[in-house]
Amino acid sequence: MDWCRYRFRCVWELAAEPAAVYAALERAEEYPNWWPQVREVTPLDDRSGIARFRSLLPYDLVVTAREQRRDPDAGVLEIEMNGDLDGWARWTVTADGGSTHVLYEQEVEVRKPLMRRLSLPARPVFLLNHALMMRGGRRGLRRLLKRV
Numbered sequence: 001m002d003w004c005r006y007r008f009r010c011v012w013e014l015a016a017e018p019a020a021v022y023a024a025l026e027r028a029e030e031y032p033n034w035w036p037q038v039r040e041v042t043p044l045d046d047r048s049g050i051a052r053f054r055s056l057l058p059y060d061l062v063v064t065a066r067e068q069r070r071d072p073d074a075g076v077l078e079i080e081m082n083g084d085l086d087g088w089a090r091w092t093v094t095a096d097g098g099s100t101h102v103l104y105e106q107e108v109e110v111r112k113p114l115m116r117r118l119s120l121p122a123r124p125v126f127l128l129n130h131a132l133m134m135r136g137g138r139r140g141l142r143r144l145l146k147r148v
Contacts, residue, residue, distance in 0.1 A: 003119035004110045008130060012102040012138045016145040018075060021100045022093045024144055026077055034140035037133040055133040061085060084112040
């Protein structure tokens with residue numbers, strides 16, 4: 001097993017229309033307004049930007065994200081990431097009865113030197129850190145959608 005590789009899958013059920021959820025998720029430059037762990041997003045052009053994240057642990061992760069797929073009909077947003085994390089992330093938004101089902105998938109390899117050195121002993125802490133970040137995002141998006 002490569003201890004520097006991570007695969008995440010997270011499901012959010014939201015009480016909002018799929019179109020509203022998709023619209024919020026496609027505006028990555030606004031994530032810092034509602035997702036506490038996304039500290040900064042700086043657009044580079046209309047398809048890429050630099051994002052800085054920090055969850056519970058006292059370190060930042062910085063990535064350059066490039067849009068790979070934007071398909072509102074399928075409810076899919078996908079990016080490629082390079083920097084402290086190399087890999088991809090994808091949102092898939094679908095209607096689920098009276099709510100919206102949001103699937104987040106991510107596959108990355110850690111490139112940040114300290115995280116690579118600590119990859120084996122700190123892996124459970126890194127996984128917890130990511131889970132807390134995703135929980136913060138879900139809560140923030142729910143609050144945002146209630147205001148809209």
